[in-house]
Amino acid sequence: RFDSAATAYLTLLEHVGAADGERIRAVASRILDPLLLILPDSLKYLTGTQGEQGPGASPTTPAKGAALSDWWRGMDALPATERNERLIEHLRRTAWARTRYGVGDDGGFDDRGTIYIRFGEARRKTQMRLNPFDLGGPPISTPEALRTDIATSIITFPRNEFWVYPRVDDSAQFLFVERQQGEYRLGTTADLIPGHLSSPRHARTQLKVLETVLRDLALFHPQTYGEWYEEVAGQLTELELTEIAVRVNRQSPAVSGWSTGGHPLRYSQNSLVHRQANERVAIRARDTRIPAAYFDDYGELEDIPWSLRTARFLNPDGSTRLEVYWTAPVAEFASAHARLNDVDASQPANFLIEFTAIEYDDRNRRIEEHLIRNRLDGIRSDDDGVLFPQIYTVENVRAGRRLALEWDVLPLPDAKVDLLHSRVGIAVRMMDSLTVLTDDRRVLEMSDLKPVLVNNDPDEEGPVYPGNVLTPQVRLGLQFEIYHLRFGDDDRTRYTITYEMERTEAPTFRTRARQVADTQTITSSTDYAGTSTTEEETIVLDLSEWTSPGRIRILVRVRDENSGQEVTRALDYELALAKQGRGPR
Incomplete structure (x- = not known):
């Protein structure tokens, strides 16, 4: 159903700037608001749909709506198919975000929906369940005002979800905390501290909560959360050792000198401020590194390392001719076939290599499409040869046009083998904005x-x-x-x-x-x-x-x-x- 929806979606974008009437504008808003989440900043500016305009932004001219449609056509990751897989996936994600993470009656969604539209299903999900027994007992010898023996229970801790996207980036990890009933917003580890512990006088208990949270999160990302856990655990250890020294010396912590550099409450508060500042810096760095959106275009298919070179020549009539040269290591075909179809890689296999070249105009509309097939027989995973170099020629190149190249590796049927995957390898190369001599x-x-x-x-x-x-x-x-x-x-x-x-x-x-x-x-x-x-x-x-x-x-x-x-x-x-x-x- 999303295939037909994609066609209607592009048609609507083409005319959205010229649409009149509240109903049409409401429909336009429903498709543009999720699109703003994945658009590059340059296109937001060109179409007048920058994020600061808020929900309901809409192109004001047909040309701007057409620019969005052209961009979507250029996003097609598998040009050899008639489907625009990325657009279809975007529509599917949007529908799921509204169904699973929706809030209100206007088709909106919470921050989980935003991240889901941008990156799809998380590789790993978990919830931080904070057991009050993990908080330990009160300090050994602490003034009454600093004691942390507070009545806590699991249900007093905020509901939360933690999502991890290792394929997007090592830093692509998101913590969501429930703010209202069923509505989750992006948060930090500090947001997991129960409300009744938010007072500065409970700073030490807050550190203990963070230690528990960071210990669990370190399982997902040892480099970041592991370092933070060790830092907080070290601070708590220093506090406990100091408390022991206070007990042994029978001195008040306010006058004992404290190896931690001051009063334990003040030290705990400073540690919390330092930890929260570092986490905010890490979040800003993450948001800078990760892309606006991620699509897993190939799934389980092997991304075959094709070698590619091009050269332009002038024809006698003054037109530019583009020659495309390509090859690949044949052992990669057999290895991918063995992994995906559970066959013996040392046994020879036969393959069909489909090379598709598609030329687009300056609006990313298909102009020409060519398909070339090559058959390879007797390929094994220990072969160290390469496919004989191939040449594909594009005549009469026009400046500004775009060329898409796709290679598909298909194992040929074998009576002894039931193929789980009819296609085992793929590669796509985009040549944007061709130039002429x-x-x-x-x-x-x-x-x-x-x-x-x-x-x-x-x-x-x-x-x-x-x-x-x-x-x-x-x-x-x-x-x-x-x-x-x-x-x-x-x-x-x-x-x-x-x-x-x-x-x-x-x-x-x-x-x-x-x-x-x-x-x-x-x-x-x-x-x-x-x-x-x-x-x-x-x-x-x-x-x-x-x-x-x-x-x-x-x-x-x-x-x-x-x-x-x-x-x-x-x-x-x-x-x-x-x-x-x-x-x-």
Whole structure:
């Protein structure tokens, strides 16, 4: 039912700015209020639906409503399907938030609903149940005004829920405390202190409550809550040791000197203030780190590490051609198949690789869609080869358009195996706002660098190399084209090609302020002359003497000596130690 709702939702957004009448505006408010929770700030500004406007905000023009619809189309995480999975999930979350966490009669929800719409179902949920027996007895020898033997019971502690989202971020943890009957709001550990203990004179008991809470929360996040627990537990231990000293010396705590630096009540109050301030800082840091929303697009499917490179070229008619190069390690297919379908990864399996390329216009509407299938047979998890590099070409690229690429790995049916998952691997890459090369004969232009593997036979062109890792044994060639060279007085073109390889090794030593890495640079230049305004060139790189790992940046610069114009292209790689493989499949 949410599939049809998604279609109606986008239609309503397209017209929401032009809608008249209270009923239409009320419907618009119901869909826009949850949307504000996940919109990026830039789009809130563009559509006039910033959060400070409060509930009921609505775009004032059709163009603003259309901008929201365009954004949703761009959020489609699985372009190979006709469904917009993220929009459907947003509508499902919104419906559940209103049903499960709703407050009032206007379709609103409490803070649990807000977090649920943003991040979905929490990985873990729990409730802090604070047993008064955990609070321990009163101090051994404390003035009557400081005693903490207060009547407490479990039901006097606020109802609460604690949600954890490790997939979103390590800090994505939220504590909700019931403020009114059935209405939960985001809170802090201090909000779990029972109301009848809120007086400053009960500061020590408040610390004991926090110790109990932080001890339980440390099970979910040892790094944060564990450190806070140890801090509070240490403060309470210091108080107890001081009380023992007071009893032994038979002195009043107000005049005994107190290793804690003052009166026990004052020390407890200062500890609470310090703890609450640190927690507020941590919450602000969390809200800065976590995204506005999170969608688990792939579920159990393996995110296959595809290698991807692209290069743009100018066609004779002045249009830009985009070439997409891609490959992947075939062992990943077998490993994913074994994990999801419970099969023996050492046994060969057959796969179908579906590559889908979809081009969108500047409003994220589909223009063209292409599907390419490749079959792979006899793949095992111990294979160390890669899929033979593939090339997909987009002709007549238009500036500002968007290209979506999706790879799906499907195990082919086997009579001996019942497939639990018909798709075991997936990857999606978005190329936003495509750019074109300059079609102006007055301006020097250059294609992107096309990486290829160089064969020993100079007459045989090697395959394209989409990978981002090189070894010293790899003979890498960079092919490129130069456009719009100028003729000189002798009717010849003259240009200089300079290439620069800069290698940065892993940090060799550390100073107090920074890590210091070793950087090496090799530069070479060659002068050329020709009789054409367009030239094709190839540079072959020699990495044999670079035997230690690090990062490599390869920069190629072309200078037209007749016009004085320059243009530069660059590629980045990781240099790794040599590893023998079976090669492409």
